[in-house]
Every structure is written in C-alpha cells, then in structure tokens.
Amino acid sequence: MLKQTVYASMIALSMHAYAIDLKQSIDIALNQNYDIKEQQYVKEEKNANNNAAFAPFLPSVDLAYSFERRDETIVNQSKEDSVGSATVSYNLFNGFSDIFSLLSSNYVYKSSKYTYEATKQDIILQTKQAYITVLKQQKNLVTKEDALKLFNKQYEDARNKFDQGLIARNDLLEVEVQMLQAKQEVIRAKKELKVARLSLNNILSNALKTDEKLEELQYEELQYNTTKEDFINKRSEVAALKMLMDSYNAQENSDAGAFLPSIDASFGYYEYGDDRHIDGKEGYPENQEIAKVTASWNLFSGGKDINTVIATHKKKKQVYAQLEKLKLQIQLQYEQALEELEVAKLNYETAQVALEQAKINYDIVNNRFEQGVSKSSDLIDANFLLSQAKQNFYSAYYDKFLAVATLQRVMEND
Template structure:
C-alpha cells in the first residue's frame, strides 16, 4: 500500500497541479468551510430536535413525605407516578417552529455553498495570478537577455568607432531598469505562489502548474445573467431562505394570540398512605383537558408580533437592494470581460507585428543600418505586446471566474483537464 501511495504521489508531482485539483485542495483545507460545515450539521440537529414539539411528553415521578394533618394520626406517604402531556392546539406555533427550523437548515446550507464559492474564486484568482506572474517573469528575463546582447553589440560598435559612447550608456541604463523589473517580477511571483500555497496548504512550484485554457471565446448574454443568478447564486438563495424563515417567525408570533389546549393524564401508585392521600390531597389518578387563552400580557405578544413583521420587511428590502447592487456588479464584471477579450484580440495581432518589426530592426542594426534608438523602440514594442497579451489573457480568465461566482458555475479549466 505504501508503494502504491508513493507512486500516486510521485505521479501527481510529475504531472503537475491543475486548477481543479488546486480548488479541491483549497476547499478541503479551508477552516472557514469547515466551520460552516459544523454549523450546517448543528442546524440539522436543531431541526430534528424541533420535531419533538409534536410528540407527547412523559414524566416519571416519586413522592416521599412526612405528613402531620391536624386531627389525624401521623403517617408517611410514598408514591410513584407517571404524568403524560400532549398539546392539542397552540396556535400552530409548533408547526411553524418546525418549518422555521428546516428553513434555517436550508439557509445554513446556502451559507456553506457561498463560502465554498468564495474559496473557489480566491483559489482561481491565486492560481491565475501565479501563471501570470510566471509569464511576466519570463518576459522580464528575455528582456534582460536582449538588452545584454544589445549592450555587447553597442560596446563592439563603440570600440570599432561606429557608434558613440552614449549608445552604450543608454543600454546600460535600460539594463539597470530591466534588472529592477526582473526583481519586481520575482517578488510578485513569490507573493502569488505563497498565497496559493496558503490556500491549498501545499508547496507550490510555479513551473509544475498546468496552464489554463484560453477563455476568450466564451460568450455571455448580459440580459440572461441576472435571471440565472436569481436561480443559482447561493447568496441570493440564502436571502430568499431568510425571507421564508422570517415569514414563519411572523406566523409563530401570530400563534401567541391563539388559545391553547393541552391534555394531561396522571397515574399514581402508592406504597403507603394512599387512602388518606386520595381523600385529603387529591393525589389520585386523573385525566384533564386544560384550555388557556392569554387575554393580556402587557402588550408583550403584540410588540413581539410587530417586531417579527418589521424583520420580515427588512429582509425584503435587503433582497430588493441586492438585486440593484447585482445589476451594477454584472455591468462591471461584464465590461471587464468584454474589454479583456478585445484587448486579447488586438494584442494577438500586435504581438505578431511587434515580433516581425523587431526581427527586421535587429537585422538592420547588426548591419549597421538601423540606429540603436530604432532597435530599443522595437524591443519596447515587443515587450509591451507580450505583456499586453499575457495581461489580457489572464484578466479575461479572472473576469470569467467572477462571472462563474455569480452564476455558481465553473468555466475555468486546465489544458490537461480539457484534453481528458
């Protein structure tokens, strides 16, 4: 078994980590999700306990007393009794209490799902950020290599008397800036890597992360997004569940205005003193029907009922505000997605043009036809094009991840997962 486990672990390491595995690891490692799981289990237990309100209640009692009546002899009283109670009617409060507890369980489940969705989004963004930082680091490394090569050429041309000293100095300044950019890229990668490592509780090697599939071909209908959110988003469904629970609480409070009917039955077994107890203390077996109706309690029931109604209206207002805010959020993330898609499309064309332009300019510079300024400009355009396409690619993926969070879907996958 140990050999099999090590083989699986080694295979997983060699194959690398994909985004779906990272999400699964983050969900299993999240204490926030673990906390909500326990709260959901608590809600389940509470819901089951409320069913007991519909059941009869039985109590076993024992009485031992030393009695000295006025004109009778002293005697001991020993007895056992069983008392049963069953509520026949209490304004349907028991019924709505059970409904409310089940609804609270549903609400807690939506809270759990919402936390899972939050951790999923955090992991996606962290995973994507590592890939973006890694690609940015590679661009910074390539830029440094190109500048080092240009410095050698500029120094060679200067030594041969073909170029002025300022060309060498200019390249050295740009090379120093490239070293700063490279260090910044390394720190950014280290930060993103540590964040993903914390979420997944594992050591992350950026080189072993599977790349994600480009999602620039995904199409969303903005007009349909809100409708889908109202059907699938756990945050909205939680609010709807809270509203239903608040409605049940209003019904429970209304039940306090109703009368109550209870049935009692008591059976006594006497060890001694039974005859006197039956005649003097009414401790005989009996059955009773008790009717009660609260006529006045200092308006406590009235104000409690009003409070529950106001709470219901507050949840309703929160839902209406959520819908308004959601429309703004949809517009924002949808615009981010469309902008990133357009940038990716333009950057793809610009990259090809920048690569061709750099190739031509570099050859002309080697032949001492183009100036070093033209070469530096060509390199700047190439680095900018590479940066833009990387930035737009991963910003598109992040925008899609945010839309997935709203729709409670998953559109981001690794290339290997797509192939499988």
Template sequence: MLHPHQKTKRIFLCNIQEVIMSGSLIPKIIMFTLAFILTALLPSQTLNAQDDLPLLTLEECIEKGLNNDPDIVRAEQSLSQINNTLWTDYGSFLPSVTTSLGYNWNSRPTVAEYIETPDGQPIPVYVNESYSTSLNINQNLFNGFSDYFTLRANRHNKRAVEKNYSNEVINAVYDIRTGYYEVLQTMKLADVQRKALERSREQLRITETRYELGSAALSDVLKARVSEGEARLNLINAENNYKVAMANLNYLVGIDIEQQYRVDSSVIVRETDYTLENSLAVAIDNNPTLQSLKASLDASRNSVRAAWGGFLPNLNFNFSTSYYQAGAFEFGDIYSANHNYRYGLTLSLNIFDRFLTKRNVSTARASLNTDKFNYHNYVNNLKLLVTQSYLNLERAQLAMEVSGDKLASAQEDYKLAQEKYSLGAATILDLLNAEVSLKTAESDLIDSEYNLNLAIASLEKALGTIEY
C-alpha cells in the same frame, strides 16, 4: 558558467572582431548582420529550476482549499446547529412524558394502616419507610399554529444556511482560481523579463563590440547598459511578484506558505457562450446569496404568523397516574386505593401578557420588512454585478484578440529594427524602443489571458455556476 549557445555567440563575436581588425575584404556590415541573425536564431538559456518540484494542478488546489477553508468549516457548524434546531421543532408536536420514583424513610415510625383484631378493634401498623411512583403525559393540541409556523420558518432558515454554505464554497473556489491564475501570470511575466534581459545582454555585448571597432558611439553603449540594468531590475521585481503570488496561493489552499511546487502552465482560457440575457436568468435562479436571502424572507413570513399565534387560545391534554405504598414494597392491585389516575383537557387564553405578544409580532414584522428590502435590493445589485461581469468578459475577449495581433506586430517590428540597426539605418534608440514594445506586447498578451480567465471566473461566481 556559460550556456553552450552563449559560448557559441561569444566566440562568433570575437571572430568578427578579429576579421575586421585584420582588414578582411568581407564588409563590416555583412558580419554584423550575421551576428544579429545568430543572436536571434540561437535559443537562449532558460532557467527552469522547478522541474524537480512536484506538480500541483488547479483541481488539486481547489480540493485542498475546500478542506482547509475556515469559512467553510464555520458554515458546516452553522448547518449542524440548524439541524439540531429542527429536531426541537419536530419534537414540539410530540407529547412530553415524565416519570418519577420515590423512596422515603423516617426515623419516627408513622401509621401506615389499621388492621382489625378478631374482636373488631382497629390496631395501627407503624412503619418508617414508603414508596411512590408517578407517570405524567402532556400533549399540546392547539397553540394558535405557532409550532407549525415556527417549524416552517426554521425549514426555510435551514435552506438559507445551506445556500450560505454553497456561497462560502463558491467564494473559496473563486479565490483559489484567481490565486492560481495570478501565479501563472506572474510566472509567465517573469519569463518575459528573463528573455528581455537576455536580449539586453546580447545587445550590450554587440554594442560594446561595435564601440571597440569604432562603429558605435559611447552614448550607444551607455544606453545599452542602462537598458540592461533596467532589465535586471524588472526581472527582480517580476520574480518577487511570482514569489508573493505563490505565498498567497499557499495561504488560500491552506498549506505552508513556504512550500514549493510547480503549477500547471497548460491551463488555457475556456470557451464560453454566455449572453447577457441568459446570464441574468441563470443568476436569479442559481446565485446562492440571492437564494439565501429569499429563504430568509420566507422564514420571516412564517415567523410573523407564528408570533400571531400568541393571541389565540391554547388547548392541552394531560394524563397522570401515581402509586403510593407505605412499608415494604409489594406489587398490589393496580386498582387499589393507593393507585391514582387523572386525565383532562385544559383550555387557556391569553387575556393580558403586558404586551409581550404584541412586541413579538412587531419584532417579527420588522425583520420581515428588513428581509424584503435586502432581497429586492440584492436583486438589483446582482443584475448590476452580472451586467458588469459580462461586459468585462466581452472586453477581455476582445483585448485577448488585440493583444495577439499586437504581439505579432511587435515581433516583426523588432526583427526589422535589428536588421536596420545592423545596416546602420537605425539608431540604438530605435532598437531599444522596438525591444521595449516587444516586451510590452508579450506582457500585454499574458495580462489579457489572466484578465480573461478572471472575467470568466467573476461572471460564473455571480451566476453561482463556478466549476469545482
């Protein structure tokens, strides 16, 4: 079924043919000019089957994606594990306390004690059960500061894990942003191809009409048909690209890839005031990967100090008490002969441990050297990344301005080519070339908008300041 505007165009073109065939005094050239003006002014049919679909904004996509991203879930688990490790490190400064309760029964009675008869003779008392209890407390007073530096190392490790978590969040936000921008890009490019197809069909109808009237060659009709066929093929490719972009965005958000919704086409390019100098400074202070490497480097330094503690003496304090009673259990005097106390200090020094401590120190130093290299190497890599991202942003901003001027020029050229063709002053090739230039300019403007959004997101990802 034809759109009302398309019906109007077709009726008008038929009237043109009738007027010309009837030998009207109205010059053919004026009628063709009116036909082209009508084609240009009447709005074309726009397919917008998405109006009934729910709207999903960029912010909603990011919120859903952060809740469903598996890398973020794994980072959260790593953060939970390092917190448990810190509890263990804090516990190393506290005493260890153990207690025990015992009960024994023997089928053969044993002598529990001797009692004296009135005449002074000892008589053994036989029992077949006994009870015991004990309490032991042990506190390390000094171990070469190994526990202290281990705690400091794991605090830095926790900071490294936290920065890794932030990095995973930033990566997820960046991927979702670029995926959303790609959907907008492919959607707008499909709309450009749809409009180009409408122009090609109108041009084909007009060319066929002119051919029937004898004012156009068969080659013009064939060229118009080829142009219309290529426009249909380009539209299919553009719509397929849009579907793939939507499926990719659904995957990034963590929803069914077949789920359909509308995206917010009002997303615009944000204004930025970045300079290369402040971008480098912000990146050094905020980039989560660099901050994670710095925390790992600090942790390695403390691990070396903790390993050196193995060469120093250990001092421990211990206290223990026990109680033993044979026969029926009774709460006796705590100072009775069955109650025992013991406390003392133990100083120990590692004289030879088969080079185990030496190996631990060497391993810690090797990790420290590796972390130093990784940190300083990433500093240079980050500076390069920020510089490239900033230069890409500058180029994208300029390309955006040029694309706008290019589109305005192409629109004027296309209008001029239409007028010349209607007057017979231009060939069908001139008109088709102008149409291709217009379509290219429209696509370039959309691509430049996408590239600018992508450049901003890439720079902010490197800076560690991407919005979410």
C-alpha cells in the same frame, strides 16, 4: 506563427511531473477550503435546529423523585415523606405556534443550504482568479527574464563597440542602467509570482506543493452561456433570502399564536413513602393515577406579544429590501461581466497584432544597431516595446478567462 509558438510554450509548461490543472484545484478547494467547511457546519447546525423544532409534536415523559425531612411538623404532617412519579404530558393546542415554528425552522435550514451553495460558487471563482493570476505572473516573469537577456546581449555588444572606440561611454552606461533596471524587474516579478502562489495555496488550504506546476488553461474553459433564463431568481443567494423571508413569515404566524389559548393534557402515576423509601404511606393509596387537562389563556402581557409580532414582521421587511437590492446588484454584475468579456476579446485581438509588430520592430532596430546605423537608445526603446507588448498579450489572453469565470459566477453556470 506567433500563436502556435505561444500555445506550444504553454503546453510545454504543463508537461511536468508535478502538475495540477484548474479542475483539480477547484476540487481541492471545494473539499478543503475552510469557508466551505464553516458553511457546512452552519448547515448542519440549522438541520439540527430543524429536527429539534419537531419535538413539541411528541409527548414528554418525565420521572421524578422527591424526599423531604422536617424539623417541625404541623397537623397531619409526617416527619419525613417521599414521592415518586412518572408523568406523560402532551400539548393539545397552543395557537398553532409549534406548526409555524417548525415551518420557520425548515425554511431557515433550506436557506442555509442555498448559502452553502453560494459559498461554493464564490470559492470556485476565487480559485479560478488565483489560478489565472499565477499563470499571468509566470508569463510576466518569463517576459521580464527575456527582456533582461536582450539587455545582457545589448550590453555585451555595446561593450565590444566601446572597446573598439565605436560608441561613447555614456551610450554604454545607458545600456548598463537599463540592464540593471531589468534585473530589478525580474526580482519584482519573482516576488509577485510568489505572492500569487501563496494566495492560491491559501484558498487550497496549503495543498499546493512548492514544486507543483500549474497546467495551462484549455479552450473549453472559455465556453460560457449568456442565455440562461431567469438566472437572477435562480441564484443561490436570491433563493437563500427568499427562504429567509418565508421563515420570518412563518415565525410571524407562530408569534401570533400567543393570542390564542393553550391546552395541555397529562397522565401521572404516583407512589408515596413516609421516609426516603417509597414503600407506602399511612393515609395514602398504595399508588395513584392522575389524568389532567389544563387550559390557559393570557389576556394581557404588557404589549410583549404584539411587539414580538411587529418585530418579526419588520425583520421580514428588511430581508425583502435586501433581496431586491441583491437582484439589482446581480443585474449590474451581469452587465459589467458582459462588457468586461467583450473588452477582453478586443484587447486580445489588438495585443496579438501589437506583439507581432513589436517583434518585427525589434529585429529591424537590432539589425540597424549591429550595422552601426541605430543608437543604443533606439534598441533600448525597441526592447521596452517588445517587453510591454508581450506583457499586454499575456495579460489580454488570461483576461479572457477571468472575464468568462466572472460571467459564469454571475449566472451561476457550472
């Protein structure tokens, strides 16, 4: 009966003209949260860098114009001259550095895509946690208000008995003190609810309206899967670090290209002038075409090249250490999430029984108080136990959803 009453109150709470459910909240967060937008921009930046890394595989085309005027001349030198040129150049070989640089850039871009997905998963969990916290604080406020109502009623009854000379003044004052404390608890609960809504609104980038109610959670949101194979290696964060390792491996090969020769080819078209106009120059052809092949090989660079390779290799080792550490952390998170879920289930079962007994206990003590058998302090204790039992029940109820949400994040389940 209690369970039906609780679920009925939850459904009634969701029947509101301005209601938002958990799925809608997650959709809003994924569309408007600034952490996700930041990672989206990072991903786009890495994509642009990846596209730029393809440029060395295409020829370079340059146009140039130069004009010189001299105050003094030497033999066979004119006072003024000008040169215009069009040059097409292309790198034929540079130790495969460009190929490996392109691979490295591509892996970095893929890593950013996985990081973006990991950020989305984090925001989904944060949204669920904030949403559930608001629901918990709503129930906490209702519980505190119910306790205050009971204290108000007890105070009225105690006041009447005091006026009739049936109880001492200290008994009345005891009830009044508890009633005032209950009012303070209501004020505190309102503040905690307001803070919880502000936290959720922050994740939703101010998309939560002031009068917008949150719909209750559905049973399907308690569904989870603990049998997903090899979920650790399929986590976005793990995949991102693996791509980063591949990137450093490719970059290491690219850096090693400095030990090999570089071969470049170019073709240029030139025209000359004996003033600022390119209209011919005495002793020069009307136009000139020059084809050139250049081979170069650095034999010594002061240890720069070898140390660059070593530094990149050490970066790769750092990422490997981060990757293995992350796998251990995820395994621990998984074990903790399973334990938290099991504890949440047991707590909920216990809280159900405790709430039923607390309600029965309050009814018994209240009847005895009205008959003059029990003292005010007995009814105060019964009210406190009932309020605590309600709070524990709702906390245990929502802790199940929190535990499932955490487990889903750890296993990266949809």
